[in-house]
Amino acid sequence: MKGTPFLFKGGWLTLYIVLILSFLYLPIALIPLFSFNNAAAVAFPLSGFTLRWYDALWGNKEMLRAALNSLLVGIIVACLSTLLGILAARALTRYRFPGKRAATAFLSAPLFLPEIIVAVSLLTIILSVGLTPSLVAVALGQTIFCLPYSMSVLVAGFEGMDRSLEEASRDLGETAAGTFRRVTLPLVAPAIVSSLIVSFTVSLDEFILAFFLAGTEPTLPVYIWGQLRFAAKLPSVLALGSLMLLASILLITLAESVRRRAERRLEQQVLL
Amino acid sequence: MTDPMIAIHALEKSYGIYKALHAVSLDVAPGEFFSLLGPSGCGKTTLLRSIAGFETPSAGDIRIDGESVIGKAPNQRPTNMVFQNYAIFPHLSVAENVAYGLKRLKLSPSEEKRRVSEALDQVRLGSYGERRAQQLSGGQRQRVALARALVLRPKVLLLDEPLSALDKKLREEMQVELRALQRAVGITFVLVTHDQYEALALSDRIAVMFAGRVAQIATPKEIYQHPQSREVAAFLGGMNFLSGRILNETATSLSVEAGRFGTVAATKPAGFTRTGETTALGIRPERLRILWEPQDTPHQITGTVVDRDYFGETTHLRIRAEGLDEPLSVIETNSFGADDLPRGATVQLAYDPEAFVALAD
Amino acid sequence: MAAASPGREPDQSPLHRTAPAPGGWRTGEAASGLALISPTLLYAAFLLLLPILIVFAYSFWTQDFLTIDHTFTLANYRAALTEPIYLDLLGRSLINALSVSVLAVLMAYPLAYFISFYGGASKNLWLFLITVPCWTSYLLRIMSWKIVLGYNGVLNSGLMRLGLIDKPIETLVYNSNAVIIALLHSWLAFAVLPIFVSLEKLDRSLIEAAHDLGDTAVQRFLRIILPLTLPGVTYAFLIVMIPTVGDYITPKLIGGSDGVMIATAIQAQFGKAANWPLGAALSITTMIAASLLAGLVVLVGRRLVRALA
Numbered sequence: 010m011k012g013t014p015f016l017f018k019g020g021w022l023t024l025y026i027v028l029i030l031s032f033l034y035l036p037i038a039l040i041p042l043f044s045f046n047n048a049a050a051v052a053f054p055l056s057g058f059t060l061r062w063y064d065a066l067w068g069n070k071e072m073l074r075a076a077l078n079s080l081l082v083g084i085i086v087a088c089l090s091t092l093l094g095i096l097a098a099r100a101l102t103r104y105r106f107p108g109k110r111a112a113t114a115f116l117s118a119p120l121f122l123p124e125i126i127v128a129v130s131l132l133t134i135i136l137s138v139g140l141t142p143s144l145v146a147v148a149l150g151q152t153i154f155c156l157p158y159s160m161s162v163l164v165a166g167f168e169g170m171d172r173s174l175e176e177a178s179r180d181l182g183e184t185a186a187g188t189f190r191r192v193t194l195p196l197v198a199p200a201i202v203s204s205l206i207v208s209f210t211v212s213l214d215e216f217i218l219a220f221f222l223a224g225t226e227p228t229l230p231v232y233i234w235g236q237l238r239f240a241a242k243l244p245s246v247l248a249l250g251s252l253m254l255l256a257s258i259l260l261i262t263l264a265e266s267v268r269r270r271a272e273r274r275l276e277q278q279v280l281l
Numbered sequence: 282m283t284d285p286m287i288a289i290h291a292l293e294k295s296y297g298i299y300k301a302l303h304a305v306s307l308d309v310a311p312g313e314f315f316s317l318l319g320p321s322g323c324g325k326t327t328l329l330r331s332i333a334g335f336e337t338p339s340a341g342d343i344r345i346d347g348e349s350v351i352g353k354a355p356n357q358r359p360t361n362m363v364f365q366n367y368a369i370f371p372h373l374s375v376a377e378n379v380a381y382g383l384k385r386l387k388l389s390p391s392e393e394k395r396r397v398s399e400a401l402d403q404v405r406l407g408s409y410g411e412r413r414a415q416q417l418s419g420g421q422r423q424r425v426a427l428a429r430a431l432v433l434r435p436k437v438l439l440l441d442e443p444l445s446a447l448d449k450k451l452r453e454e455m456q457v458e459l460r461a462l463q464r465a466v467g468i469t470f471v472l473v474t475h476d477q478y479e480a481l482a483l484s485d486r487i488a489v490m491f492a493g494r495v496a497q498i499a500t501p502k503e504i505y506q507h508p509q510s511r512e513v514a515a516f517l518g519g520m521n522f523l524s525g526r527i528l529n530e531t532a533t534s535l536s537v538e539a540g541r542f543g544t545v546a547a548t549k550p551a552g553f554t555r556t557g558e559t560t561a562l563g564i565r566p567e568r569l570r571i572l573w574e575p576q577d578t579p580h581q582i583t584g585t586v587v588d589r590d591y592f593g594e595t596t597h598l599r600i601r602a603e604g605l606d607e608p609l610s611v612i613e614t615n616s617f618g619a620d621d622l623p624r625g626a627t628v629q630l631a632y633d634p635e636a637f638v639a640l641a642d
Numbered sequence: 643m644a645a646a647s648p649g650r651e652p653d654q655s656p657l658h659r660t661a662p663a664p665g666g667w668r669t670g671e672a673a674s675g676l677a678l679i680s681p682t683l684l685y686a687a688f689l690l691l692l693p694i695l696i697v698f699a700y701s702f703w704t705q706d707f708l709t710i711d712h713t714f715t716l717a718n719y720r721a722a723l724t725e726p727i728y729l730d731l732l733g734r735s736l737i738n739a740l741s742v743s744v745l746a747v748l749m750a751y752p753l754a755y756f757i758s759f760y761g762g763a764s765k766n767l768w769l770f771l772i773t774v775p776c777w778t779s780y781l782l783r784i785m786s787w788k789i790v791l792g793y794n795g796v797l798n799s800g801l802m803r804l805g806l807i808d809k810p811i812e813t814l815v816y817n818s819n820a821v822i823i824a825l826l827h828s829w830l831a832f833a834v835l836p837i838f839v840s841l842e843k844l845d846r847s848l849i850e851a852a853h854d855l856g857d858t859a860v861q862r863f864l865r866i867i868l869p870l871t872l873p874g875v876t877y878a879f880l881i882v883m884i885p886t887v888g889d890y891i892t893p894k895l896i897g898g899s900d901g902v903m904i905a906t907a908i909q910a911q912f913g914k915a916a917n918w919p920l921g922a923a924l925s926i927t928t929m930i931a932a933s934l935l936a937g938l939v940v941l942v943g944r945r946l947v948r949a950l951a
Contacts, residue, residue, distance in 0.1 A: 022756045026768070029753055029830070033775045036786040036827065039796055043789065051789050052799035097682040104675025112679060116686055120881055123888020123932070125905045126925045129912045130693030133922070137696060153689050156682070176335055177368035179355040181382030181433065191381075195372045207777075214779035217890055221912075230781045237785065237895070250782045261777040265770055 040254060044247040051243055062248035072249060075232035078144055079213055082228055085148040086155055086212035091204045093152070094159030101160075102167040117157040127153065128221040135222065142224035150218040155208035162207060162264075166200020166271070199271030206264035210257055229253060284347060286311040286469045287332065287437060292341035294327055294493075301327045302338070303493045309437075309471060309486075314463050316472045316480040319490035320516070326441060328490070329473045333362050333439050346436050361430035362439040366446065367422040369414040375401070375425050376410035382433045400432035403462070420451050427459075431466060440472045444479060456482055477517045481505060489513050509550040511561060511640050519566040519597075519610045522640075526559050535639050537562060541582050541604045547637040554641070561640040566597070566610040568636040572629040573617050580634050584609065586626045596620045600628065700922035710919070718923030728907060732928060735887050735903040736935055738818055742825040743833075743883035744939075747875055749826070750833035754874075757834075758841035769838065776831040784895050787824040791815035791896065816898025824892050829885075833878040840874025841867075865951045872947055876940050883939075887932040888925075904928050 043051045047059035066072060097116060101109065119127060131150045135142060174196070178188040216230040223231055233249065236242045285308035294302040301324045309315045317325040330336040332343055334355035343350050350358050361382070370378050379397045388396070401407050404424035409417070417425065423443055430438055443459070444452045460483050463470045474480050480487050481501040488498045497509045508514035511522065525539035525547075535547045539562055547562055572581060584602035596619040599608040611630065613619035622628070701718055704711040722728050757768045775783065790796045791814040798810035814820065844867065852866045868875075890905035897903065904924065911921025 022752060022760065025752055026756055029749065030771060033772065033827065033830065036790050037775055037778060037783060039789050040782060040786050050794060051792075051796070052794050053796060053803050054799075093682040093685055097679050100675045100679035104671050104678065106672040106675035106679075109675075112683060115691075116682065118686075119690065121884050123885050123905070123928065125888040125890045125908055126694070126697070126929060127690065129908060129921060129925060130697045131689065132912060133700060133918065134693040134696050149689055153686060156686065171366065171368065173364045173366060173368040174370060176355070177362070177364055177370070177429075178381070179335075180333060180360075180362045181429065182356045182385045183382070184356060185354075187385075192370060210777050214777070214781075216779070216781045230779055233781060233785075246785075250779070250785065254778050254782060257778045258774060261774060269766065 037254065040247050041251040044244065044251040046244070049241060049244060051247070062244045063252075065245050066248055066252075069245075072229075072232060075227045075229050078223075078226050079228040079230075082144055082148045082151065082219075083209045083212040085145075086151045087205045087209040089148070089152045090155035090159045090208040091163075091201060094156060094163045094204055094208075095201065097156075098160055098163035098167045101164055103172070116160060119154050120157050124154070124217045128217050131218065132221050142222045144223060144226050144228075146222040146224075147219050147228065148212075150222055151212045151215050152208075154215065154218070155211045158207050158211055159204040162204045162268070163197070163200050166197045166203075169200075169272070170196045199267045203264045203268045206260050206267075210260045210264075213253070213260075214257060283311060285309055285344075286313070286346055287315075287471070288342075288344040288347075289328075289332075290342045290344075292328070292331065292343065293339045294324070294331065294336060295339045301493050302331070304341070305490075305493075305495055306341075307488055307495060307498055309469060311469055312467050314460070314470045314472070314483055314485045316474055316484040316487045317490060318474055318477060318480040318487050318516075320475060322492075323490040324493040325473045325475075325490050329362075329439050329441055329471060332437070332471065333360055334358050359436040360439055361433055361435040361437075362441065363423070363426045363430055363443045365442045367426040367443075369417070369422050369425055369429075371414045373414070374410065375406065375412045375414070375417070378414065378425055379410075379429045379432050381429060396432055400428040403431065403465070404428045419447050420455060423447070423455065427462065431462075431468070435468065437469045437471060440470060442473055442475070444474070445476075452479075459483060481517070489516060491516075506565075507548050507550055507638055508563070509552065509641055511563070514563050514638070514640060519612070520563045521566060521569070521609050522607070523562045523564070523605070524559055525562050527555065530555065535560065537637070537639070539637070541602060542632065542637075543579065543634070545634040545637045547639040549639055550641065552641070553639060563638050563640050564632065564636055566612040568633060569609060569611045570631045571598075571611065571613055571617070571619060571622075572631050575629070576631065578631060581629050581631045584628055584630055586622050586624055586628060589620075589622060589624065591620055596622075598622065600630065602630070697922045697925055700919050701926045703919045705917045705919050718919045719927065721920060722923045722927045728904070728924060731902060731904040731907050732924075732931060734818065734901075735905075735928065736931060738821055738825070738901075738903060739883050739887040739889075739932065740935065740939070741822050742829060742886050743879050745822070745826055746830050746833040746882045747837070747879050750830060750837055750878060751875070754834050754837035754841055758838055769835070772834050773831045776828075780828060781891055783828050784824050784892050787820065787827065788815065788896050791820050791823075815896050817900040818897070820896045820898075821892050821901040821903070824896055825886050825889060828892075829882045832881050836874045836877040836881065837871060838874075840871040840877075844870050868947055869951050872944065876943070879940065879943075880936055883936050884929075884932050888928055 042055075044062055045058050045060070046055050047057040047061070048055075097112075100106070101113060128150070131146065132142065135146050140146065170193070174192055175188050178192045179185070183191060214230065215228075216234065219228040219231050220234065227235065229249070233246055236246045287307075287309040289305060289307050292302055292305040293300070305324070305328060317328060319325045327336055331338050332345075332350075334350065334353060334357075338351065345359055370381065373381070376397050379400050380393055383393050383396060398407065398410065401410055404427050406421065406424050406428065409421065409425075414422070414425075423446075426443070440459075444455055447455060456479060472480070472483060481504075484501055486498060486500055487504050489496045489504065491512055497504055497513050499507075504513065505517050508517060508520075511520075514520040523539055523542070525537035525542075525545070527535055528538055528544065529536035530549070532549075534549050537545055537547050537560060539545050545562070547560070582602050584600040586598055587601050587608050588599040590597040593615075595612050595614055598611045598613065598619065600611055601608040609630070700710070702714050702716070704713065704715055704717065722732075753772065757765055757772075761768050788795070792798070793810050793812065793815065795815070797814060798807070801807045802810065848870070849862055849866055852862045857865060887903075888905045888908070889903060890909060893901045893903040894906060908921050908924050908928070911917045911924060915921075
């Protein structure tokens with residue numbers, strides 16, 4: 010039995026994890042692969058390298074408009090979700106109040122709900138009160154979905170900060186507002202940045218809510234959905250998809266590195 | 282007597298139905314090194330945090346330098362605190378940590394710099410100003426915390442178990458340094474600790490606390506030699522407890538008939554009120570001596586060694602004496618062979634009949 | 643963050659300075675906390691709870707061309723629960739979601755185990771690698787499976803190129819299997835994280851104690867590791883199962899007629915068919931059915947784990 014961990018370590022568990030990673034990455038990798046393929050059909054064999062699908066994107070006004078919409082919605086969602094997340098994370102980590110567990114469960118409920126049901130619910134309420142689907146509706150709805158992500162990042166950030174640091178600041182003569190500015194904010198800044206990026210990314214890639222609530226102004230995923238009906242448009246969709254994949258991966262890597270750097274700083278503080 | 286630096290009067294603190302502080306009153310003199318000593322949960326930290334302004338008392342008054350601080354925020358009080366984990370700001374350098382509270386004073390940059398380096402020199406960290414908090418050892422962090430508080434020249438420095446996070450050797454070094462620093466700056470220090478040796482070594486006076494109440498306030502020597510209650514006596518080291526019949530009572534002492542020990546003179550603690558014919562008595566283990574040569578003194582009893590623990594420079598013995606319910610604890614230095622006494626050996630124990638204290642129950 | 647009981651004295655806990663107001667039950671504290679969190683709660687109440695309640699109300703009403711008849715009726719539920727088409731869709735959705743979530747948990751556990759026990763210094767890197775695909779567009783991920791499994795897709799063209807098959811395999815795409823594979827691909831990472839967290843929380847000395855008391859590796863897993871990580875497994879199962887029941891994109895893109903799920907029907911009622919009350923009843927029925935099935939699976943799973951231990 011003593012040799013078991015060693016066997017696992019070098020053995021089939023490693024093989025398994027490699028297989029799983031291939032399963033996760035290979036299909037996605039096909040999107041950029043075929044976006045450079047000089048053929049309208051997406052099939053092997055590859056028929057040479059081309060950038061023409063990317064070139065076609067630049068002149069595509071409809072696509073650019075969708076990209077602008079996505080950007081706009083993403084920024085609103087990131088700010089709103091982070092702001093609401095900061096308030097909730099601060100309350101949850103700093104204060105004790107009745108119903109805390111219920112509040113946490115309620116705010117993370119969107120993770121446990123079929124998205125389509127949230128989407129049709131939002132559509133119903135928007136139309137019921139006489140509004141029309143719009144990008145604002147998309148942003149408001151997506152914020153609900155981004156809140157659990159924002160909160161988990163922010164709660165970790167606020168929890169990592171020792172409360173005595175704020176007390177020390179008050180003790181050294183700083184006011185409550187000054188303490189927030191000089192101690193709290195700098196220490197949770199990485200979590201805030203992470204939350205902004207993560208919620209922007211979730212918004213950028215979100216489809217269902219945008220599909221139901223966007224009305225006549227599509228976001229990028231909704232635009233792609235519309236293009237999928239036309240087989241001939243597939244290569245240019247792949248080019249656009251590759252750019253979106255790249256954006257998502259870069260953003261999430263950035264968020265991770267910000268979070269890791271902050272974590273290292275706090276880790277060393279705890280180690281004394 | 283000069284006016285106290287800190288005057289606490291009838292301070293109460295309740296958490297719901299739980300009372301953390303019961304009518305605590307005490308005075309701390311200017312320039313005094315004062316310790317709050319007690320076991321976990323005795324309310325010492327709550328008291329310290331009430332002085333700092335982090336806890337709001339339910340009732341009572343706290344005056345610092347004659348002025349009530351009740352209702353004042355921590356930043357409006359003339360106190361500064363060294364936190365148990367030091368609370369060094371991880372995003373700032375050592376010098377920036379020390380300068381943190383100075384910012385509000387709006388000093389000229391050169392004056393600020395001078396005060397920071399002066400404070401760092403004071404804690405022997407002169408060359409560490411540019412370091413980040415993560416690059417410091419535990420002892421260095423504590424010094425930064427001290428410098429950061431002292432640079433503001435508070436009227437009172439509050440220390441919350443500042444040595445508990447350090448290992449034994451470093452803790453002993455820092456004790457010496459802390460005491461020297463307090464003498465040098467002349468600021469009133471209030472220290473919270475659960476370590477009786479730390480309190481005895483550092484303090485001018487100690488307040489021993491149990492269950493939210495102050496049990497005794499006195500100098501280290503007084504509190505060790507003349508504890509007012511069994512609880513205080515036991516918390517500050519070993520104590521042999523006996524009981525005896527009171528024969529005579531004067532203003533300062535009691536004459537007590539203490540069974541095999543004969544008639545002894547016990548110091549009467551302040552506030553002692555006689556409740557009956559008998560009283561509890563205590564004698565410290567080191568006040569009992571093994572007689573290696575027969576001596577002609579009436580103040581001796583015979584006993585048998587029950588148990589023995591070796592501590593290097595001393596040996597702790599448990600000796601059963603005739604006519605006593607409990608074995609006596611005896612501490613002997615190992616100069617004469619106490620570490621070689623076998624179990625069951627018969628020994629003669631000598632005692633000073635003046636070394637007993639009467640204890641209120 | 644467990645709240646300390648109000649009667650606890652601050653000194654008792656060495657951690658009390660990091661805990662929120664150590665035993666410091668203050669009347670003001672609860673009020674400040676509630677005030678601070680209330681904007682977020684109100685936001686979620688208005689944009690999550692209220693809409694769902696309205697849908698709930700709609701499910702008891704009737705669509706009368708362009709207006710809504712507000713008379714209470716159970717007709718929509720009767721339709722949802724008796725019409726073969728809806729029962730069929732609901733059943734398929736539940737089976738697909740159950741398959742995906744059970745497979746996801748089974749596949750995720752060894753991954754989480756490997757990362758937690760043998761990840762060493764690169765734990766974070768492994769987790770990051772597993773979760774990166776999760777952050778890319780859901781739509782694109784499903785689309786990539788259409789490319790892989792399509793009739794003229796990558797797999798078929800690749801296999802033909804290699805000479806392993808003569809003509810494209812027709813059964814790769816447009817069926818429930820394709821849907822399950824694609825969903826598994828999208829949701830696997832969601833199952834890894836909670837299991838990983840519960841493994842990380844597991845005190846390693848408990849496993850050593852079991853080893854010391856004579857348990858074999860398999861016994862240690864069944865008697866210590868699995869029971870103590872069961873909350874993580876449950877969380878993982880639920881976070882995959884419930885959302886996938888209502889998945890819309892995957893069946894639509896690669897499910898074909900065999901793989902259609904309930905979301906398509908719900909969407910139709912809120913869109914072209916314009917029968918909101920029926921759509922609402924389908925939504926509510928789906929949520930309740932999914933919750934009941936998930937609850938049942940969790941109960942049975944717990945029994946099973948207890949029996950194995």
